Amino acid sequence: MxxxxxxxxxxxxxxxxxxxxxxxxxxxxxxxxxxxxxxxxxxxxxxxxxxxxxxxxxxxxxxxxxxxxxxxxxxxxxxxxxxxxxxxxxxxxxxxxxxxxxxxxxxxxxxxxxxxxxxxxxxxxxxxxxxxxxGENGTYLVWLIFLCSWASDTCAYVAGVAFGKHKMAPVLSPKKSVEGAVGGVVGAAALGAIYAAVFSDKINLSINPVIACAIICAIGALISMIGDLAASAIKRNHDIKDYGKLIPGHGGIMDRFDSVIYVAPIIWILIQLF
CATH class of the missing domain: 1.20.58 (Methane Monooxygenase Hydroxylase; Chain G, domain 1)
Structure with missing residues (x-):
C-alpha cells in the first residue's frame, strides 16, 4: 500500500x-x-x-x-x-x-x-x-519567509493529523483544523527561535534575536494561513483546481507561493519594527 x-x-x-x-x-x-x-x-x-x-x-x-x-x-x-x-x-x-x-x-x-x-x-x-x-540582515532574515509559510504548513499538517477536531474553514479548506493552525504557529515560532539561536551572531535586531524571530515567525505563520485561504477562495469563486501548470504536480506560481505572497511583506514590516 x-x-x-x-x-x-x-x-x-x-x-x-x-x-x-x-x-x-x-x-x-x-x-x-x-x-x-x-x-x-x-x-x-x-x-x-x-x-x-x-x-x-x-x-x-x-x-x-x-x-x-x-x-x-x-x-x-x-x-x-x-x-x-x-x-x-x-x-x-x-x-x-x-x-x-x-x-x-x-x-x-x-x-x-x-x-x-x-x-x-x-x-x-x-x-x-x-x-x-x-535589506539589513537580509542574508539570514529572508529565510524566515519560508519558515513562516512552507515549514509552518508542515507543522500545521502534522498537528492537524494528530489532534485536528475543529474545522477552521470548512468551506474553503475542509482539511484544515484549528488545532493544526495552532500547531503551525507554535511550530513556526519554535523553528524561528532555533534558527535565530544558531545564527544569533549574524542577526542584528533591537531585541534578543531568538525572541524577535520567534515572534516574527508566529505572526508570519498566522498570516500565511490567510494567504493560503485567500488563494483558495479565488479558485473556488472561479471553479478552478489550480492557477496554472508551470510547476508540475504543484500547479502554478500562485498555488505554490500563495502563503509566501502574504508572508513576505509582513516579515519586511516586522523586521523594521524590531
Missing part, C-alpha cells in the same frame, strides 16, 4: 518539481543581487498572469497595463527609486480609469478593480522576497 503510493507517477512528478523549486530558491536567494532580482520579477509576472487569466484579463488592455506597471515597479526598485512607487501606482490607476472611461462600456468596473487588485496582490507583494533579502 505504502510502496504503491510512492510508486505513483504523480508523487514522483511532485517530488522532482519540489526539489527543482527548492534548488532554484537556494541558488537565487543565497547569492542575492541581480540573479534573485530577475528571478523574483519572473515569479511576480507569472503570478500576475495566472491571476489575470483566472479573471479573463490576461490579454485585455487593463491586464496589459498591469504588466507594464509591474515591470516599471521592478525597474524603480532596481535603480533605487522606491520613492516613486506611490507615483507609479497613481499613474497606473489614472491609466486604468482612462481606459474605462474612453472605451466605455467595453470594460466593466469589476475588471478595472481586478486589474488593480491583482497587480498589488500577485505582483508587488511577492517582490518583498527580494526587498527582505536586500
Amino acid at each position: 505504502v510502496l504503491s503510493k510512492f510508486a505513483n507517477k504523480s508523487f514522483f512528478t511532485r517530488l522532482i518539481s519540489g526539489i527543482v523549486l527548492v534548488a532554484l530558491i537556494l541558488v537565487t536567494i543565497i547569492p542575492g543581487g541581480n540573479i534573485l532580482f530577475f528571478f523574483n520579477m519572473f515569479l511576480s509576472v507569472a503570478a500576475l498572469y495566472e491571476l489575470y487569466k483566472v479573471l479573463g484579463l490576461e490579454n485585455k488592455l487593463p491586464g496589459i497595463t498591469g504588466y507594464i506597471a509591474l515591470i516599471v515597479y521592478y525597474a524603480l526598485i532596481y535603480i533605487g527609486k522606491e520613492d516613486y512607487v506611490i507615483t507609479l501606482l497613481v499613474v497606473f490607476l489614472i491609466c486604468l480609469l482612462a481606459e474605462y472611461v474612453f472605451m466605455f462600456p467595453k470594460y466593466k468596473t469589476e475588471e478595472i478593480s481586478n486589474a488593480i487588485m491583482c497587480m498589488l496582490y500577485g505582483g508587488i507583494l511577492l517582490s518583498y522576497i527580494y526587498l527582505v533579502r536586500n
Whole structure:
C-alpha cells in the first residue's frame, strides 16, 4: 500500500518539481543581487498572469497595463527609486480609469478593480522576497519567509493529523483544523527561535534575536494561513483546481507561493519594527 503510493507517477512528478523549486530558491536567494532580482520579477509576472487569466484579463488592455506597471515597479526598485512607487501606482490607476472611461462600456468596473487588485496582490507583494533579502540582515532574515509559510504548513499538517477536531474553514479548506493552525504557529515560532539561536551572531535586531524571530515567525505563520485561504477562495469563486501548470504536480506560481505572497511583506514590516 505504502510502496504503491510512492510508486505513483504523480508523487514522483511532485517530488522532482519540489526539489527543482527548492534548488532554484537556494541558488537565487543565497547569492542575492541581480540573479534573485530577475528571478523574483519572473515569479511576480507569472503570478500576475495566472491571476489575470483566472479573471479573463490576461490579454485585455487593463491586464496589459498591469504588466507594464509591474515591470516599471521592478525597474524603480532596481535603480533605487522606491520613492516613486506611490507615483507609479497613481499613474497606473489614472491609466486604468482612462481606459474605462474612453472605451466605455467595453470594460466593466469589476475588471478595472481586478486589474488593480491583482497587480498589488500577485505582483508587488511577492517582490518583498527580494526587498527582505536586500535589506539589513537580509542574508539570514529572508529565510524566515519560508519558515513562516512552507515549514509552518508542515507543522500545521502534522498537528492537524494528530489532534485536528475543529474545522477552521470548512468551506474553503475542509482539511484544515484549528488545532493544526495552532500547531503551525507554535511550530513556526519554535523553528524561528532555533534558527535565530544558531545564527544569533549574524542577526542584528533591537531585541534578543531568538525572541524577535520567534515572534516574527508566529505572526508570519498566522498570516500565511490567510494567504493560503485567500488563494483558495479565488479558485473556488472561479471553479478552478489550480492557477496554472508551470510547476508540475504543484500547479502554478500562485498555488505554490500563495502563503509566501502574504508572508513576505509582513516579515519586511516586522523586521523594521524590531
